[in-house]
Amino acid sequence: MTIDNKILEDKLAQIRHQLHQHPELSSQEHQTTLFLNSYLETLGYRIVTPQTLLTGVIAEIGPSDSKIIIGLRSDIDALPITEKTGLTYASVNEGVMHACGHDFHMASLLGAAELLAEHANKLTGRIRLIFQPAEETHVGAQAVVEAGGIENLNAIIGFHNKPDLKVNEIGILTGGLMAAVDQFKVSFRGQGTHAAMPQLGNDPIVALTNTVNTLQTIVSRRTDPQSPVVVSVTHIDGGSTWNVLPETAWFEGTVRSFDQSSRQLARKQFYQIVNGQAETFGLSVDISWIEGPDVVDNDIVLTPIVMEETKKHAKLITPKPSNAGEDFAYFSQKIPSVFAFIGSSGTTDWHHDDLIVDDRGLLPAAKWYFYTANRLLEYFGGKTLNDR
Ligand code: NI
Numbered sequence: 001m002t003i004d005n006k007i008l009e010d011k012l013a014q015i016r017h018q019l020h021q022h023p024e025l026s027s028q029e030h031q032t033t034l035f036l037n038s039y040l041e042t043l044g045y046r047i048v049t050p051q052t053l054l055t056g057v058i059a060e061i062g063p064s065d066s067k068i069i070i071g072l073r074s075d076i077d078a079l080p081i082t083e084k085t086g087l088t089y090a091s092v093n094e095g096v097m098h099a100c101g102h103d104f105h106m107a108s109l110l111g112a113a114e115l116l117a118e119h120a121n122k123l124t125g126r127i128r129l130i131f132q133p134a135e136e137t138h139v140g141a142q143a144v145v146e147a148g149g150i151e152n153l154n155a156i157i158g159f160h161n162k163p164d165l166k167v168n169e170i171g172i173l174t175g176g177l178m179a180a181v182d183q184f185k186v187s188f189r190g191q192g193t194h195a196a197m198p199q200l201g202n203d204p205i206v207a208l209t210n211t212v213n214t215l216q217t218i219v220s221r222r223t224d225p226q227s228p229v230v231v232s233v234t235h236i237d238g239g240s241t242w243n244v245l246p247e248t249a250w251f252e253g254t255v256r257s258f259d260q261s262s263r264q265l266a267r268k269q270f271y272q273i274v275n276g277q278a279e280t281f282g283l284s285v286d287i288s289w290i291e292g293p294d295v296v297d298n299d300i301v302l303t304p305i306v307m308e309e310t311k312k313h314a315k316l317i318t319p320k321p322s323n324a325g326e327d328f329a330y331f332s333q334k335i336p337s338v339f340a341f342i343g344s345s346g347t348t349d350w351h352h353d354d355l356i357v358d359d360r361g362l363l364p365a366a367k368w369y370f371y372t373a374n375r376l377l378e379y380f381g382g383k384t385l386n387d388r
Pocket of ligand 1: 135
């Protein structure tokens with residue numbers, strides 16, 4: 001490569017700082033979109049963003065008549081968190097922060113864009129960069145799919161920065177890397193009454209607390225201990241004062257799982273327990289269940305190829321799967337994909353208001369995109385770049 005590593009490293013750090021300073025919430029990434037557009041246009045990319053995609057950018061490079069197309073994905077949205085890093089380039093958008101490192105992802109993919117542009121006339125297939133909106137709300141990847149953004153791709157790769165991995169460490173494994181996400185909300189309706197005369201009403205609070213405890217038996221007694229499942233009730237509410245039993249009480253939370261049978265079993269058990277408790281206490285109940293992204297499932301054929309390539313340029317490790325979700329799963333379900341964890345030597349973890357990631361992780365991430373994309377072009381029929 002002719003581009004100087006140090007110059008590129010500094011440039012990517014600058015880009016990340018700029019993006020970090022101007023974070024935007026999911027589906028509102030308008031300035032970010034403008035920035036990415038103009039950056040990619042300057043590098044000579046064809047902007048192919050479908051009109052129906054309101055934020056986010058899709059751009060291509062390489063021979064436009066090639067049938068081989070590899071997708072590289074970065075997410076672009078930030079979180080409703082007030083930043084407490086004290087950085088000179090801290091967020092200027094009050095209450096909004098790149099607390100998941102999607103600024104890191106964008107800067108890395110722009111770094112790969114630079115390297116690809118430098119080799120543009122040698123590319124033997126097309127590379128499609130997908131800067132996807134609204135990952136945090138789990139609607140962005142679906143929007144890209146519905147807009148036709150992954151049509152004709154042979155494969156797609158992506159990564160999430162991992163604060164607990166060191167710079168230059170890259171974690172990849174075949175199969176489930178990140179969990180399937182389900183979200184639930186349950187409302188019990190009984191009959192309100194004076195706290196001193198419970199026999200005159202029907203108390204939803206006792207039913208709710210029984211239910212919350214019983215739900216823990218899904219994991220301890222029902223699902224296969226070899227396949228991780230998490231059931232977390234995260235928010236409960238009912239009543240408004242000390243001497244009145246309320247009419248309603250509700251709770252919400254999430255289920256995480258790593259395979260379809262556990263996912264279905266947990267849901268079935270959940271409904272059985274909640275409906276059973278409602279019947280036991282003679283209450284009516286309303287259950288709402290929102291299916292989030294599926295497991296991020298790394299392709300059985302492509303993953304070993306990507307791992308082999310990764311080993312040449314970074315320290316490849318076997319990561320612990322994460323119970324967090326990733327809407328990259330909507331791509332994984334449609335086309336062969338590989339998702340990685342790339343070390344960012346963070347000060348804390350994802351979604352913390354004081355998370356600072358290490359800029360020295362940007363260049364290894366950019367190169368991972370670049371080398372892996374080329375390796376996959378080669379796998380799907382293109383030729384190897386001769387000056388790697
Ligand atoms: Ni994230």
